[in-house]
Structures are given as structure tokens and as C-alpha cells.
Amino acid sequence: MKFVKEIVKKEKITSQSVVAKDIKEKYNNYYFGFPFEDYSHYLTGVAEKVRVNIENSLKKLDLNIWESMYETNDTFKLLVRFYANLENYCNSQLETEKDKPLPNKIKLLKLSPVLENTLIELDDMRNQTIQGAYELSSEDKEKVNNTVVNFTLNLIEKHIKPLINGKKLKAKYNYVDLRDLNSEIKIFLNAYLNGIFNHGKSANTQIKTFLEQILIN
Template sequence: MNDKQMINCPVCQMKFIPRTFYPDEAIFSTHGGKKLSGFNGYISSKTIKPQEVILSSWITYCPSCNYILRFVKEIVRKEKIIAQKSTSQDVNDKYNSYYHGFPYGDYSQHLKELTKTVKSKIEEELEELNFSAWENLYSIDDNFKFLVRFFANLEQYCDSKQGMVNDKSMTNKIKRLELPKDIEITLLQLNNIKDGIVRGDYELSGDDEENIDKILVNFVLYLIKKHVQPIIDKKQLEKEFKFITHEDFELEIKSFLGNYLFSNFNNDPSSNKQIRLFLSNLYKEIEIE
């Protein structure tokens, strides 16, 4: 099978990727007047049996001119079989059937190839960002320990990925990230709260605890949007896979990211809502930008 090759229509000369291939079985008339398909139909046929017959075909059509193209799916051949340790007269006829798969890669296979490539790039990006360090924060129940680890991870990200190693102020690092305002304000507040707890002059309020519960998923979703968005941009899709529809590609990528996020950051209904909103707006945000 030519996985990556496009079909050239012999009528209109358009090159295309088949949406799919459909089986088409040959029908044979038996001595009893029945209509049978496939090997049994060929064997039971009342007509003279040719040495070679196509039992079934793969068919598809040109999306431009609707010309139907046929490719061999199954063929039967009448072959001479000579038994071992026998005389030259010991020759028997045998019918052998040969099956052929899709002659070209169809739409689903090209979509699978594209999404496999993109998923691999996303996984590499998440690994490079050390996302496991953020995932592990969900196992911390103590709010103060969570804040200490969270800002340690944030400092590592700013220094290693954003080149802020010489800036020792966490407040400056947060502002230099150019985050969405709601995330920036929450991070600045939580950083001050963490410092206040260290000094021993601050106690967490209910609003503080709510912000702590939400900040991990909010910031992780921001990181994914920032670093994964260039990989899943539709402009990249148009360069290499013009025949794949955006809607199908989006569904595959959203499903992949959804499985990742729900398996790692879905400890409460609030996270669930945040993730679903992020996925539903993912490509809307890309289009706007």
C-alpha cells in the first residue's frame, strides 16, 4: 500500500486522497440459478471458469468528477499443483485466492499519521517543560507546602525557559511573564501570602484557599496554550496536510489533550469545569490570534 501517495484521477487528472474504499463483490450465477458472490460463487458458477478472475474490488470515487476507480481486492487463480515425489502425470488443478488490502492510504490513515506526529511533538514539549513537576503538586494537601513547591517550580520555569535567572525577585518574574491579568494578579497575591506565612504574620482566608485550589490548573492551562499552540496551529496543518479537515484534526487534538488533563488535573468539579472551558475555547483563541 502506498500510504502517502495520492491517487491521480485518469479522467480529470485531479490528485486526491480517497475518503475511504468500499468493497464491491463480483456476482456469479450457479447451475441452480442462484446468485452467489466470492469464492463459492466462482466455484459454483455455471459458466466456463477463466484461469484468473477478480472476485472483489476496492472502489472509490474522484471528489472532483465522481469518476469511480476500482482496485483489486481479491483474485482467484487456477493453478497447476505437482505433488512432490510424483511422476510428471500427477498434476492437479487448485484454485488459490489472493487478497489485497487498500491500494493507497485513505483519509483516516492520513489523519492518524498527522495526529500521531502532532501528539509526539506535544509530548516532547510537555516533557521539556517538566510537566511532571506540576502534576505532582496535586498530591500535596497542605496549602503552605503547596505554595512553596508551586513557586519553586515557577522560579525554575522562569529561569530555565524564560531566561530570568539573574532576576531574583519573584514579583518581577511574574510580571515579566506577561500572563493574563487574572492569573498574574492571583500569582502576585499568593506569592505575598506565601511570604507572609513564612514570616508567621498571615493566616489563610477562605478566598485564599479558593485561589490556591484553582491556580494550579489555571497556570498549567496557560502553559499548555503558550507552548502547544504553535504546534497545533492550523497554518501548520495547511502546509503539509491540505486535504485533512480542520474539524477532524481539532477533535483528535482536543481528545488527546483532554485525556491528558483529565487524568492528571481532575481532582474536583472546579478543575473539570476549567479544563472543559479551556478545550472548548482552544481553537477559538488560536483563530483570534
């Protein structure tokens, strides 16, 4: 009797293993509800939906005003245009603070301490340069370029971070592997951002770091 029970137990375990394997193989090759389509097709469809959501969100940000800054290679002009855009952005986000000095508005944007301090420092540098009391050095030029890219990426992150939250994506598209989806999103954002920023290796490094950080879920 004990022998028979052991046989039944083994058969049950084997049967469960086969079922689990079948399910795993099914979802590795097909997505639920469409048994004649493969996983890559499902992944492409999900990635396209996420891409459209990202693009629609960025349209609200109106990146055109930020993209237009990169038409000039003159760092001083870039600095002036950037702060004009920054002031307008602050006013749109902080309507009750429009009459306050720009440094005060910057502090209300809830940026990282490093970015906040850099923006305030460069604003002072801009004012001195306009008055002819300061001349931008090569180090200043690099700092301006890096800060412009960093701030713009910060704006983009605020808009798209909720759209690529791992838990939310997994709950909505529970048959997709987040590693695969992240790769698709990364390819799209990398091409998109490199189309905006044209400051060479420095910008490329910032974009790479940005993508690595924002896609951690």
C-alpha cells in the same frame, strides 16, 4: 446552430460537475497517494504525528516538577511548592533577572494581566502565611488550586500552540478536515491534562475552557 451550442454548453457543465463530484468523493474516502487506504486511516496517522510532536514538546517543559505538586491535598504545601517551582521556572527563563524579587520576575513572563496580578497577590499571601500572619480561608484554597492549574495550562499552551496552528496543519496535511483533527487532539489533551490535575469539577471546567480556546483556529 444556437441549439447545438446550448447542448454542448450543458454537456460541458454536466461533465465538470461529475468530475468535481468524483474528486470530492475520492478525497472523502481516500487520501492522496494511497488509494487503498480510507480517510479514517489517514486521519489517525496525522493525529498520531501531531500527538508525538506535542508530547516531545511537553517533555522539554519537564512537567514532572509540576505534576508532583498534586500529590498533596494540603493547600499550604501546594502553595509553597508551586512558588518554589515558579521561582525556578522564572530563573530558567530570565537568567539575567535571578536576583530580582519574584513579583518582578512574574511581570516579565508576559502573562495575562489577570493571571499576573493573581500570582503576585498569592505570593504576598504565601509570605504572610509562612510568617504566621495569615491563615488560608476556604476561598483562598480554591483560588490557589485554580491559579496553579491556570498557570500550568498557560505553560502548556506556550509549548503546544505553535504545533496545532490551523493554517500550518492544513498546509502540511491538506487532505485532513481540521474539525476532525481538532477532535482527535482534544481527546488526547483532555485525557493527558486530566491525568495531571486532580482538583475535581473546578479543574475539569478549566481544562474544558482551555481546550475550547486553544483549539480555535
